[in-house]
Amino acid sequence: MLVREDACELYLTNVAELIERHGISLTRPGPGEDLELVSTEKGVAYELIGLMPHPDVPSAQIEVRESLAPIGGGWYRTSSYEYELIDPVRDYRRAFHFHDAGWFVDRYQVAVHEHCEQPMGDIACEHYAGSPVRDAYAGVTMLIAAWIEGPINCATLDCLA
Secondary structure, three states, X not given: OEEEHHHHHHHHHHHHHHHHXXXXXXXXXXXXXXXXXXXXXXXXXXXXXXXXXXXXXXXXEEEEEEEEEEEOOEEEEEEEEEEEEEEOOOOEEEEEEEOOHHHHHHHHOOOOEEEEEOOOOOOOOOOEEOOOOOOHHHHHHXXXXXXXXXXXXXHHOOEOO
């Protein structure tokens, strides 16, 4: 995704608004705290964490992390994103990742992967084959769908190991 430099903050705001539009309460940044793009060695990054609307405690949460780097007068999401669903009530974790591209491609011959755990901590496969996630809007939508649809049988996914 290529955005103008001055649009990075707007992008972050729009991602946060998409999350909140689904009734998810952002806990990071905390109440009253501003959304924050953090400078990194290669550009900027952000993290959003939200609690899903549900009466169960502890509530499921989503975590959205992305890095953006300046390229040709714009900003491009780099080889770093993590979209995570952690659902302690259903003892389930689902995640879509793209990070450490050089090492990961050398080892698995693909750049993106998924995680699936049920029960959480029971890792039958460290990395499952995945498809690239276009941007945080798509990532958030996938996480919400995974939460609504509930746990899948992780064994139905293709293990990269």
